Amino acid sequence: MTAPIRLAIVRQKYNPHGGAERFVARALDALAARGALDVTLLARQWQQGDSSWHSETVNPRYSGRLGRDRGFARAVQKRLKNFDLVQSHERIPGAAIFRAGDGVHAVWLEQLSRVQGLSARLIRFFSPYHSYVCQAETEMFRHPALQTVICNSKLVRDEIADRFAVPDHKLELIYNGVDTDAFHPDLVRHRVAMRDEWQVPQDAPLLAYVGSGFARKGVATALEAIVPHPGVHLVIAGADKHAKRYRKLAETLGVAARVRFLGGVADVKPVYGAADALILPTLYDPFPNVCVEAFAAGLPVFTSPMCGAAEWISEGVNGWTNDALDVEGYRSAVGIWLARRDEWPALRMAARKTAEPHTLARMAGELEALYARLLARTDQT
Missing domain, CATH: 3.40.50.2000 (Glycogen Phosphorylase B;)
Incomplete structure (x- = not known):
């Protein structure tokens, strides 16, 4: 019997009311239920409940949000070699897959500036934290290990292509799935x-x-x-x-x-x-x-x-x-x-x-097909 694919999904912190976190939870349950994947979540905090996947706590000490994000990224980078594939939902250079669920940080800052006064815009412009996020984002998109960016909209796909010159073959459009029985x-x-x-x-x-x-x-x-x-x-x-x-x-x-x-x-x-x-x-x-x-x-x-x-x-x-x-x-x-x-x-x-077409099963199938293509590509090199 073929060993299951060791897949790690990276999300720093779970907020039970957050849309990205609900996507992670749904994806983990749907993928692990297929049996072809051994799914591990790497996170600082997570409320797991009854699931067929498991989690590992990655919670290095930190001070401030810059230290929080940088410390988490460095700790995750040390674990990348333990998995066949790593799908990060955080801007961490070195992961094979990045899910751009939060979009492009620079675009968000541009939109936010529309509702901020001059002083607030200046504070953000000179903020070490925002500089770090934008730099990490750029390094991630240019990192040789990056094989695929999962985009949940054409909006984000086009922004990434335009701003970071990521080639089309690395940009995968997979819309969020929904439980069409529960939400009806x-x-x-x-x-x-x-x-x-x-x-x-x-x-x-x-x-x-x-x-x-x-x-x-x-x-x-x-x-x-x-x-x-x-x-x-x-x-x-x-x-x-x-x-x-x-x-x-x-x-x-x-x-x-x-x-x-x-x-x-x-x-x-x-x-x-x-x-x-x-x-x-x-x-x-x-x-x-x-x-x-x-x-x-x-x-x-x-x-x-x-x-x-x-x-x-x-x-x-x-x-x-x-x-x-x-x-x-x-x-x-x-x-x-x-x-x-x-x-x-x-x-x-x-x-x-x-x-109706955008079921959890469809999303899981598209993700699993993507993982299979990436692993086959790796085996051929």
């Missing part, structure tokens, strides 16, 4: 109970925002978007250290009575079930799992062109796109959506059909 329009069964709990009228149009990092993912724009639509409610599921600032903004805009801040939510399915659409006016998001989940649950999506999910949107069919800072654009799109309320069942059906 049948989640509407949660509608009555959740709306009662949140004190949202049963017939009120309800937008859901799901995600942490409110500045990045556009909570301010989401709040602004509902101002001229007095019947629209908004539920915000996500943690942010500046949440109080956004609560204050909701009060200032006069929409606080129509907004519910839920904090971090371990199970987002009831949120999708209670909502009528997802709004995520993100500054930069390579391809957030929340959009895949929302589509699968039958929710049309409002998002930005700098979100990979925009690649799946047919304007007015399963969602709308506007620049992350285009408040009037989002207000207009929400207005169009409200005016087409009798067509919402068709919008929901179109959203569901968008996600």
Whole structure:
């Protein structure tokens, strides 16, 4: 019997509410279940639970986030030789596979500068941490050991090709998979109970925002978007250290009575079930799992062109796109959506059909086929 492929997946820290972490957990379970892979997670912290893969703690001492990332990278580099393949979700030079789930750091900084003042931009420009991340990213993409970059959107694939001259044959587009049985329009069964709990009228149009990092993912724009639509409610599921600032903004805009801040939510399915659409006016998001989940649950999506999910949107069919800072654009799109309320069942059906091909099994199969090609290529050299 052929020995299973020893695959290491590298992710520094697990955040149970993070989209990248949910991808890692799903990929590990799906891949290990196939039996052809012996999957090990290398991480500082991880909540594993019952799974067919195992983990190793890589937690060297550090001081500050620069020391944290640099120390973790160096510790992982020492373990690379213990595996047949290493797929890193961190910017670590020397791994054979890099999954660019967080996109290109320099692009993120450029987008962030759009909402920052001069002093904040200068601080970031001279930040040793951001300099380190950009340098590590460049070294990683130019490292001779790099065989493949897994991109979860055309957006990221094209950015990497343009900025780092990575050849096309090293850029693999594999969209995030979703459990289409768990995330399904049948989640509407949660509608009555959740709306009662949140004190949202049963017939009120309800937008859901799901995600942490409110500045990045556009909570301010989401709040602004509902101002001229007095019947629209908004539920915000996500943690942010500046949440109080956004609560204050909701009060200032006069929409606080129509907004519910839920904090971090371990199970987002009831949120999708209670909502009528997802709004995520993100500054930069390579391809957030929340959009895949929302589509699968039958929710049309409002998002930005700098979100990979925009690649799946047919304007007015399963969602709308506007620049992350285009408040009037989002207000207009929400207005169009409200005016087409009798067509919402068709919008929901179109959203569901968008996600249906992108199952976890398909994603796992594409990943395993990629690993097999890489190992065959290695055996021939």
